[in-house]
Amino acid sequence: MVKRAGGALLQSIVIDHASSRTIGLQLTSALRELILGGGLAAGDRLPASRILARELAVARTTVTESFEQLAAEGLIESRVGAGTYVSDAVHADRPAVPEVERADAVERAPLSQLMAAASDHFAHRLPHVPRAFTTAMPAFDAFPVAQWSRIVARHWRSSRQDVLGYPDPFGHPPLRAAIAGHLRANRGVACSPEQIFIVAGAQQAFQLIAAALVDPGDSIWFENPGTIGARNSFLVHGAEIVPVPVDDDGLVVAEGLARCPGFKLAFVTPSHQQPLGAKLSLERRFALLQAAGAAGGWVIEDDWDGELFFHGRPLPTLKGIDAAGRVIYVGTFSKTLFPALRLGFILAPPALVRTFETSLAAFSPGVPTSLQDHVCDFIAEGHFAAHVRRMRRIYAERCQALLDAGARHLSPWMSIVPIATGLHTIAWLKPGLRGAAVAGAAAERNLTVAEISRFCIEPIAREGLVLGFGGITPTQIETGARLLAEVLKTVEAGKLAC
Template sequence: MSKRALPGKRLEISLDQNASISLYKQLYERLRSEILTGQLEAGTRLPSTRVLSSELGVSRNTTALAYEMLLLEGYIESRVGDGTRVAHLQSEQSFRGDQHTTDSSETPQAVLARRGQLLIKESSSEEFFTDRANQSTSAFRSGQPDVAAFPYEVWARLVAKHTRHSLQAVSCYQDAQGYAPLREAIAAHIGITRGVHCSPEQIILTAGAQGALDLVARALLDPGDLAWVEDPGYEGARGALLVAGAKLVPVPVDREGIDVESGRQLCPKAQLAIVTPSHQFPTGVTMSLSRRLALLEWARETQAWIIEDDYDSEYRFSGRPLEALQGLDNARRVIYIGTFSKVLFPSLRLGYLVIPTELLKGLIATRRIIDRHLPLLEQLALADFIAEGHFARHLRKMRGLYRERRNALIEALTQEFGEMLDIIVPEAGMHLVAWLPEGMSAQRVVQQASAHGLHLLPLSQPSQRPFQRDGLLFGFASASPEELRAGVKTLALALGKM
C-alpha cells in the first residue's frame, strides 16, 4: 500500500548566482541531498516549478531542469493533476544520513572483507618503494635500481621494430605461458648463471615477481592452509598468501637464513614456504648450505612446496653468483621466481616462474582465469634484448656501479657513525642492513630522517615479532656515491637532534 501524500513544505534553499556550477545543478543537488538524508520525506508534495522559481528568484527553466533530472533518476514522481512528490525510494532507511555516510575519510575496514583489511597492514611500506616526484633525494631507497643507466635507445629501437613488423601477427590471444622465444632465452640464461634446471616449457611469464607469487598462492593453497614465511620477510609475499586465504607461520631468520628447525617446531605440516635464499629480504644474509639442505629435506618429507624468490641475486659482487636452491632440488619441490624489474626497470613488470612439470596444467589454467596472458610487445622486445647481448652487457655494467655504491655507503656510514652501527656487508643485491644499538628506536630514527628528506625503512616494519635490537635498511642502487655520502651526513645531522 502506498503512503499517504504528505503536505507540501516551503523549501529553505539558497542558490549562489556567482558559483561556477550552474543554478539548475545547484538546485538538483540540494533537493537530492535533502531526499537522501530524509529531510524531504517520501510522499512530500513539492512546489510547482512556477512557484519554486518565484520563491528562489530564478527562471522557470532552472527549476524545470532540476525537476527533470530528479524525475529521470527516480527521486521524485509527477502525475497530471496530482503534482510533484518525493518518490518512495527502495531501502529508504539505508540512505539516512544519521546511519551511513560516504565520507572518504571513513576507515575502509567498514566495507572490506577480512582479507582486504589484512592487506592494508601488509602494504604499509608500499609508498617506500613507489617513485614519487616530490622526493628530495634518491639516497637509501630500497628495491629501486638505477633506471637512468638503462639503455633506453636500444630498448626503443626494439620496441619500435616489433610495433612496425610483429604486432599484427600476434594480435590475437596468445599462449598463457608467454612468448616462446623469451622463455627459451630465460631458460638458457638462468641455466648458466643461476644453475636452474629447466626447459622453456616449465616457464610461465608473469607480471613481475609479485604476479608470480600471487599465481602460485592461488593455485596451490586453499583457505586456511598453512604457509611458512620468513620473519622478517617480504611483505609482498605475505600479501599474496593472505589473498589466497592462507594462515601465515612466521619463521625466524638468523645469519644463516630461515631457521628450518624452528619452522618444524612451529608448524611441521605447512603446505609451502616462501624464502629468499640468495639474498634474504630484508636482512641481506645468504642461506647457508646446511640450511638449504635442511629446507629441501623438510619439503621432501612433508610434500610441501618451496617458493624460491630470487629477486636480485644477479647482482653479486664477489665471485660467481651462488646457484639457486632449485638446482639442488632432486624431489621437484622448488618453484623458482625471477624478475626483470630489479635488473632492467620496475615499470616493465615482467617476471617468471619455473615450475615442476606436474604443476603446469593447474597453474596455466589459473593464469587463464586471472588475465589470460601478459601484453606481448614488451616480451618481443625483451627476447631480442637478451638474444642480442644487451642484457648481459647491462648486468655487467650495473654490477660495477652497484659495487662502487655499496662500498661508498659502507665507508660513509663507518666514518660518520663508527661502531654505533653494526653494518652487515652484503655480497649481493641493492641494499644493506645496519643494526642500531640496543634500546635505540628505529622508528624515531626514521621519523627524524624523514624530516630531513631521507627515506629509510626500519627493519622491524617487515617483521612479525618485536626486535630487542632494531635496524635500518639502506638502499644504495638508485643513488650516486656522492648522493649516498651526502645522505649519510644528513642522517648524522638528523640523529644529532634526537
C-alpha cells in the same frame, strides 16, 4: 543565471589550442558537462553559433558540428526561428545531484572476511622514489635507454596482431625459451620453456601461487624478518604464517621443523635474504628440500636480485639442486631492468605445470606481447648480459660508497654490514636507538630508511635499518649520509632529554 539576447553566457568554457584533443571535441565535451551537471537547465537557450564561435575564438563550423552532435545525443534541440535550447528531456532524465560528502564522512564499504583479517597485518608502503636510501630501486641513470628504444621502435613496426592483440596467458613463447636458456646458462637451472610462465611481476606470481595452492588454514613457513609483499599475498588467502628465524646462514630449518613440520609452503630468499642479506648455506638448502619432501610441501624460491652479485661467486640456486621437483622458482626483471616493466616469471616444477596452466588460462589477461618481445630481444642480442655485468660494477661502487660514507658520518650510531649482492644492506643501531623513531625522523628530511622491524612477524632482538644504495649516485649517498647523521644526532638527543 545571467542571460542576454544571444543566449546563455558560457564563460566557463575554455578551449586549449595547444591540447592534443581537437577543438571540436573540447567544445562538445564542455557543453555536455554543463548540461548533464546542471550548469544549463532544461529550456535554457544556447548562444547562436556565430556568437559562440566569436566568443571562443573558434570556427563557426566547429560550433555547428558540436551542436549537431549534442542534438543527436538528445541533449539540445533546435527550434525553427527561435534558436537552440537545452532539451526538455534533460529535466526528466537527469538524476539528482547528491551532496558532496567528505571522504572521511562516507561510510566505508566492508572488506571481505579474509581481506579484513589480513589487512591488520599489512605494512604501509614506503615511497618508491630514487632518493637516499630507498630500497629495491635500480640505477635508472645507468639504464641503456638508446638500445632499448631501438628495440621498442622496431617492434612497433611489426605485426599489429603482435603489438595490439591479446597476449598468451602463459607468456610469449620466444621469451619463455629465452628465459629458460638464460637460467640454464647463468643460474644453473635445467628447465624447459613449458615450465616458464610469464607474469606481471613477482607480486602477481605470489598471488597466483597462493590462489592455486593455498587453502585457508594452510601453514606456510616464512622468513622472519621477511618479504612483506609476498607475505601479504598469502595472508589474504587465509594462510597460517609460521615465522621462522633467520641467522647468518639463512632460514633456520631446524626451528621451522620444531614449530611446524607439516607445512604446505616455505617461502625463502636464498640468494640474498630479504632484508638481512644472508645467503642460505648449502647445508640449510639440502635440509629445507628434505623437509619439504617429508611434508609433501613446496618451496618458493624468490630470486629477486640474485643476478646482482658483485663479490665472489654466488651459491647455486635452490632450484638448481632440487632433484625432487619441490621448488617453485620466481624471478623478476624489476631489479635487473626496471620496475615499470611489471614483468616476472614463474618456473614451475613438472608436477605443477598443469596446475599453473589451468589457473593462468582461467584468470590471467597475460602480459602485453610487445613488452615481452622487447625483453626477449634484449636478452637474445646480448644486451641483458652486458647490462647486468655493468650493473654489478656500479652496485659494487655504490655499496662501497655507502660503507665509506657510513664510516665517516654514521659510525657513532650504527654499524653498516658489508654485502656482496643486491641493492641494499642493513645497519645495526647502537643500543637505545629505535628503528621506527629514526625512520620517522628521516622521512621528515626526505630520506627513506626502513626499520627492520617492519619486515618482522614476531620481534627480533636487534634494532636496525635497511639502507638502499642501488638507485642513487655516490654523491647522493654522501649527502644522504650527512643528513642521516643529523637525524640520528637529533633522535639520540631527544631520547637523552627524555
